[in-house]
Amino acid sequence: MIKKIQAILYATGIFRHYYGYNYFLQAVLLAVENPERLQSIRKEVYFPIAQENHTTVANVERNLRTVRDAMIKNGGLKTLENLLGCPLWGEKKPYPKDLISVFVDYLMNS
Secondary structure, three states: OHHHHHHHHHHOOOOOOOOOHHHHHHHHHHHHHOHHHHHHHHHHHHHHHHHHOOOOHHHHHHHHHHHHHHHHHOOHHHHHHHHHOOOOOOOOOOOHHHHHHHHHHHHHHO
């Protein structure tokens, strides 16, 4: 599962050197384990990641936004659209939880 997530991240222009890479990976894994966690993402996903990494929820959120922004800058949203076979957001900037959800849906249905 981890290799599959990493392959998608690499295809969307996200590599290990980005702040938030590991947090994004952890978030997707937690949500794949239990997709209902996406409904309370701060409590069920961000908080456990913050605890495990000895940081704050705000820091986790900020670093996930870094991943999102880098993905947009690197053209990764287009790659995700091609992967999923449908348009995603148009001009709207997705929330990090939206991207996590897209990864979870793709991984659970492939």
